[in-house]
Amino acid sequence: MSTPVAVVTGANRGIGRAITLAFAAAGFAVAAGARDPASLADTVTEAREAGGTAVGVRCDVRDETSVAVLAAEAEQIGPVHAVVANAGTAGPTAPLQEIALEDWRETLATDLDGVFLTFRAFIPAMIGRQAGSLIAISSMTGKRPLHGRTPYAAAKMGVIGLVRTLAAELGPHNIRVNAVCPGFVAGQRMEQVVRRQAAVRGIAEETVRGEVTGLSPLGRMVRPEEVAAACVYLASDGSAAVTGEDVNVTAGVVMY
Secondary structure (H helix, E strand, C coil), X not given: CCCCEEEEECCCCHHHHHHHHHHHHCCCXXXXXXXXXXXXXXXXXXXXXXXXXXXXXXXXXXXXXXXHHHHHHHHHHCCEEEEEECCCCCCCCCCHHHCCHHHHHHHHHHHHHHHHHHHHHHHHHHHXXXXXXXXXXXXXXXXXXXXXXXXXXXXXXXXXXXXXXXXXXXXXXXXXXXXXXXCCECCHHHHHHHHHHHHHHCCXXXXXXXXXXXXXXXXXXXXXXXXXXXXXXXXXXXXXXXXCCEEEECCCCCCC
């Protein structure tokens, strides 16, 4: 039996890095895509040093040609079983009336168009094989408000709509489509969010951090590895009856 192949975009840091390492540890050959070749190389090296198989492919999910290159490189490794559309941007933090159209469009181009372009590049081959698992990283912000983050919220809710409809379209081809909705994930991006939230609301960073952990019944943020574990599950045979879902990994902040 050939080694299953997984594709992860935005694989160079944070959740994407954790997802790449988790798939490599689970026995997948991983085609890891990201815009920054230096940090991507670090992720690939770490996966290999842990005994996994990974290759890095420079990819900008906003660019159709760049995504096509990623798909071609991945299929050279072997038939792609799972695709995780993770690449994204936090977007601006400001009241809607202060957000520039350019910043709005940039957020949606990365966080929503990027999922569309990524999935579209891999669907024909999956239909040909009558098998596959497509996984989009959405967010709990696609389900609940986050002050000053309207472009991000709109994009992440859009991802959920895309996933549900695509699951209905591709179900007859034995292709499953799901979203993972992380909560407040500890790490560099979350610290940036905390700083921006504190600035736009005129409060201390520690106050924002306390609000974040206080929303969780578990009293903590989510670890990147916990989001990665959900992705590996959605690519596995254990989730064979799971499609069209938006799976929360929020430490209980969102339960719907």
